[in-house]
Amino acid sequence: MLSYIIRRLLLLPIILLGVTFLIFCVFSLLSPMQRLATYVHDPGSLKSAQSIERLIDKYHLDDPFPFGYINWFKRILHFDLGWSQAANQPVWEAICQRFPATLELVLYSIIPVVLVGIWLGVISAVHHNDMLDQTIRVAAVIGWSLPTFIFGLFVLFIFYGILGWLPPCRLSPWAQDLVYTSNNFRSYTHLVTIDALLNGNIPIFWDALRHLIAPIITLSYVEWAGLLRITRSSMLETLRKDYVRTARAKGVDEHTVIHLHAERNALIPVITIAGMLIIWMLGGVVITETIFTYPGVGFWMASAAQQLDYGSVISFALLFATLMVMGNLVVDVSYALIDPRVRLE
């Protein structure tokens, strides 16, 4: 077990190095002038040709590829990711400021994905080929085919346009004033719902929650469908195993067979997929936040991409890839902990 974890940990820096190399290759497609724009926050300093050349020299943008990479890599190690025009602040600062909002959204979305996805998957497998199974399957295929951005617009239309229940953004104006500008609200975690509870401020909690529900629905819907499919096929396979038949033959009641005997084994592969799905959510975050103008990293990324703010865009690739590599590691290790067969491979 330990050797497996050590092997995975040793691979981690190699993968991360490869990731930065690939990102730098993409970054190098830009001209030195375009790359320079990602470091300069005062357009005035780009007026004369001499100062441009001096700056290109300063940031080693015209160096041969390997040297350029080493210089760029060094700056990254110091969290110097350049200047974001879209946010009008250093990229790293902008990331730190916006990340908690995204984290809050993703954390809350995991709950419905896992609960609903697994629950429906088990039902679908137990009622194999019934009307119920067919209905759930069709719903899953439709969910799988429904682009997040169309579903999100639909949610926005129903719950905000028609019903007016779930407004976009992260907080209402009055709550924003209280949370960000007044001194009566202390931010412990920067997750507004949790901070509100810690401050004992229930109105803020409800307001934050009300703004979160629509993005959560949007972000989780497509993922339910994926998880449901995996749970269903894994459960179907397990229900056909000999030990399940033995349990039934002994006269164990159906509820115990399904929930105690079959489900436990069937859910092992599901855990990996659930981990993967949560990682995939990172992509969905960009769409969801854009639709609901939710001020997280994703929303900022979309506007940075539209404004051709290359420095921010490249940093996102770096951030999301790092998160994904870490996430994969956690998934693999937890999988090995749960299922001893993995370690032997």
Next chain:
Amino acid sequence: MNRTIRKLFSNASSLVGIVLLIIFIIIAVFAPIIAPPLSDDPYQVPRMSWNVNPQAPGFIMSDNIREVYDYMGKNVKQDRAICGTTEGGYDIFYGLIWGTRTAFKIGLITVIISAFIGVFIGSISAYFGGWIDEIIMRITDIFLSFPFLVAAMVLTTILGRGLDKVMISLITFGWMGYARLIRGSILAAKEETYVMAAKALGVKDIKIIGKHLLPNTIFPVMVQVTMNIGSMVITAATLSFLGVGAPVGYADWGQMVSFARNWIIGSPGHAGQYWYVVFYPGIFIVLFVLSWNLIGDTLRDILDPRLRGEL
């Protein structure tokens, strides 16, 4: 093979998929007849008015635009926006029809090229094994370390707007799944006696891969190809929706939905006033993707040996 096709047609859900797909093929083929182009580039959606606000279905082309076309010597055959116009007066109906061609182009080209690259890389990796396999698989891991949408978005932003750039990005980050899939199958198949026999006879490596191994292992890749056409179209549409995909005015469903973003809420007191700006392009995307997924889903169930005989 015959059994597979028979099953595809006898299963209700895949039959729906096939019928939908045939309808889309007809729309794409007859696009110039259904919606005659008004400019030299047929993928440029004609405008029906200069007004920013969307116009309701049945809107008739405004006079000042008709004058422009008359001046250019174009004969306006269709002056009624059957499905209304989206932001900026772009004709929704025209965009839907020509967008079908765009969707087929994106889906088929990206999936076929990336499957080809993936199969090539994966089969080399599996067949030669050893350090070649190790290096290729680590490179694959690196490409897999990016969320697909984010990677495609970043590369498209760097390359610049345009459908060709979108396709390059989708292919660059879309081949790894196929490589892993074919690698797994070939690793199992290369131990079979027929491969040993071919090797003993001195058949060249390339010929063994191309003539013996691939025909026996390619089927799961085909299923994956069918399943991925839909998701590639979704990703391309998402890029357009986020404003980094097709250029403004290009016949692309994703972009039509992105126009809708500002109008979906409607005006105060008239919620859903502009329902048509999202409804029509949305329904086209969903049905297109659904048709591929229905076929792919059934195909996978048919070919999955664990579920064989259960359908």
